[in-house]
Amino acid sequence: MSVTSLPVALDAPGLQASSARRKSPVSFFEFWPGWLFYAPVAVFWILKSIRYGSLTLPTLANPRINAGGICGESKNDILGLAGPLARQWIAPYTPLTTSGHNDGNDLTLALAAMARAGLSFPVVAKPDMSCNGVGVRVVNNEAQLAAYLAAFPRATAMQLQALITHEGEAGIFYIRHPGEAAGRITSVTLKFPPSVTGDGKRSVRELIAADQRLNAVSNLLLPQLGAKAGAIPAEGESVRLVFVGNHCRGSTFKDGLDIVTPALTARIDEIVQDMQEVYFSRLDLRYESLEALREGRNFQIIEFNGSGSEATHIWDPEMTLRAAYATQFFHYGESFKIGAAVRQRGLRPSGLRKLASLWRHQKKLMAAYPAND
Incomplete structure (x- = not known):
């Protein structure tokens, strides 16, 4: 075969x-090693910082998200920004925080939270603060959930989300500048685990x-x-x-920008505009078929990413290095422009000390999470 x-x-x-x-x-x-590939991106970022007078201006690109979503953002808090229309397109979930002591009560609390949210097994257990799929695991029954909770750090936020069984996976990048009537899709990544x-x-x-x-x-x-x-x-x-459709876990990423239609753009735009002041985000979703996705139907959003988002179609095996850097420069340049527009309202970007603290906290948590699928 x-x-x-x-x-x-x-x-x-x-x-x-x-x-x-x-x-x-x-x-x-x-x-390539991260330091090598991202060195030109870091230089670009510094040049933009000089132009705009702030190294951390993109933390304002999504002003309702902690640090704009560059790092240390809460998945639960971001989904909590959804209005009634956006919630219809988000996979059902429930937030949960483990207890301070591993006394066995977490399972009872988790099952009660699942019941309130209308969730049933299997569900996807994931950390509230993480990246690259670290700590994400499918749990099929109470015993597996109990084992996951026992291995999870104490007094730490997490999320239980419905397992969406659509085979298609995609990342759709969306940008809208403050004051614009409509946003646009700037990248589509089709993911093949x-x-x-x-x-x-x-x-x-x-x-x-x-x-x-x-x-x-x-x-x-x-x-x-x-x-x-x-x-x-x-x-x-x-x-x-693997379960998580992540490039660093071996998934194949393909540039899917040619699937974008007016119907899909309109659907994504109405969803994100129902998220409070989300201007710069990659939506990770699962879809039933490409035909349905083009028509803006039959998909469920798993999560929204913030200013630290990457247009992941650059990892298409056929991508050229020049095109990859052009994509990176365009998107991060847009995050500075949006941050500058929001700053005019009198808001101040997060400081370097806060970003460093968030990054250290996230790294510490990620080292303690259970192994992912």
Whole structure:
């Protein structure tokens, strides 16, 4: 049977053709060290800071979000900005804070919160403050939820969210300047979490090795799979290797800006305009089909990201380095422009000391979260 890292490839027009043209399963800069890839971005940021007189001006790009969402933002607080229209498009969730002592009461509190929110198993358990999918796990029953809660840091906020089973995953970047009547979509990333299809003979590890893309990112996949890598899937059985559709976990990202239609733009615009003063955000969502997404229907938003958002289509294996930097410079340049417009209202951006404190706190929490799927 076939091996594929693009489980819904047939639903993405042009994807098979572009795959045939691909010279390499990864772009040459796709897995550069962060300090190397982001060095030009840091220089750009500094130049913009000099021009606008503030190194932290983008913290005002979303004035209702802590530090604008550059770091240390609360997922629950951001979703709490949603009005009645936006809430219809957000996957149901409930906030939760673990108790100060691991006394077993967290499960009772969690089940009560789920009941109030109308949630049932399976649900996605995730930290309230995190990034790159750290600490995110699907829990299928009370026993798994109890284990997750027991491993979670004490007196720390988290979230339980309905598991959306739509196969399609996407990140849609939205920008609107204060005072503009309508915003625009500036980036679409179609995400394809890695998976293999069994032939009843080869192990997951062997199936990974047989796929050009998966083999190229096997160093990201195999350590997380552990003993599961030795399992032999049945013929035709599809095995998803990770849950979180994250680039740093081995997912394939494709530039999907060509799927944008007036209907999709209008839908995203009305949703974000019902979020209190969210001007610069990437919406992570799951969708039923590309046809439905183009028509602005049958999708559920998992979360909104703030000023620290990245237009993740730059990690498309066919992306050029020049285009990737042009994208980065455009988006972060827009965050400075929006911050400048908000500053005219008399608001002040967060200081460097606050950002450093938020970053240290987030890193400390992320090191303590349970292992993610």
